[in-house]
Amino acid sequence: MSVKSTIEWTDATWNPIRGCVKVSPGCKNCYAERFAQRFRGVRGHPFEQGFDLRLVPEKLREPLRWLTPRMIFVNSMSDLFQEGVPISYIGDVGRVMEEANWHVYQVLTKRHTRMKELISGPLAWLGELPNVWFGVSVEDRKYGLPRIKALLETPACVRFLSVEPLLEDLGTLDLSGIDWVIVGGESGPKARPMEEKWVLSLLGQCRQFGVPFFFKQWGGVRKHETGRRLRGKTYGEFPTTHKWKNPN
Numbered sequence: 001m002s003v004k005s006t007i008e009w010t011d012a013t014w015n016p017i018r019g020c021v022k023v024s025p026g027c028k029n030c031y032a033e034r035f036a037q038r039f040r041g042v043r044g045h046p047f048e049q050g051f052d053l054r055l056v057p058e059k060l061r062e063p064l065r066w067l068t069p070r071m072i073f074v075n076s077m078s079d080l081f082q083e084g085v086p087i088s089y090i091g092d093v094g095r096v097m098e099e100a101n102w103h104v105y106q107v108l109t110k111r112h113t114r115m116k117e118l119i120s121g122p123l124a125w126l127g128e129l130p131n132v133w134f135g136v137s138v139e140d141r142k143y144g145l146p147r148i149k150a151l152l153e154t155p156a157c158v159r160f161l162s163v164e165p166l167l168e169d170l171g172t173l174d175l176s177g178i179d180w181v182i183v184g185g186e187s188g189p190k191a192r193p194m195e196e197k198w199v200l201s202l203l204g205q206c207r208q209f210g211v212p213f214f215f216k217q218w219g220g221v222r223k224h225e226t227g228r229r230l231r232g233k234t235y236g237e238f239p240t241t242h243k244w245k246n247p248n
């Protein structure tokens with residue numbers, strides 16, 4: 001996928017894996033699936049195989065060629081920790097993040113159990129890299145809260161939540177040990193609604209715990225019309241953690 005990203009909380013996307021399998025309600029209207037399936041069967045297209053899982057080793061070294069430091073969303077069109085991705089390949093991805101350490105990498109997953117197991121075990125060195133941020137998607141209480149728990153038990157330097165698409169009020173969260181919270185509503189033709197009071201609750205809890213808050217979008221069918229202002233203000237905060245130090 002493209003080097004430059006239109007996603008508000010990152011600079012670039014890097015997809016050394018393509019394709020994924022749906023695991024929870026947040027996946028229902030998956031953008032990546034919609035995009036990939038359009039090109040199934042188109043010979044020579046990167047998504048010729050649609051949304052089927054595929055490793056893309058020729059993309060592995062891409063960040064090493066990007067000399068300007070960037071925040072890079074890892075696998076925006078997939079999920080690094082899904083079962084079909086061999087541990088050795090996750091390690092290959094990690095080695096590039098270790099080598100091209102002038103970038104920050106944002107690794108977001110819904111496979112929290114495997115992430116925790118690997119970062120606590122065979123890939124523990126990956127959790128020690130200060131320029132690799134690990135995050136989980138949180139769309140509701142049933143699926144999201146266990147992911148937060150697993151993330152807190154994952155020995156990572158920087159941990160974040162992507163609360164998108166926010167589908168219900170999440171109640172009271174434990175944000176101690178969380179370094180960043182992104183919140184957003186669903187966008188696209190079948191977008192499910194998000195209520196302002198759910199967002200305000202998360203903002204209040206972030207303020208209580210001193211956690212940077214990034215409000216990405218209201219979403220909806222025409223997300224450019226609904227924008228990303230919350231009560232007249234734009235929230236675009238990032239982790240201020242001392243654990244991450246840009247070598248440049």
Ligand code: SF4
Pocket residue numbers: 020021022023024026027030031032033076077078079110
């Ligand atoms: S985990 Fe992410 S990429 Fe995979 S199906 Fe769900 S929303 Fe799509």
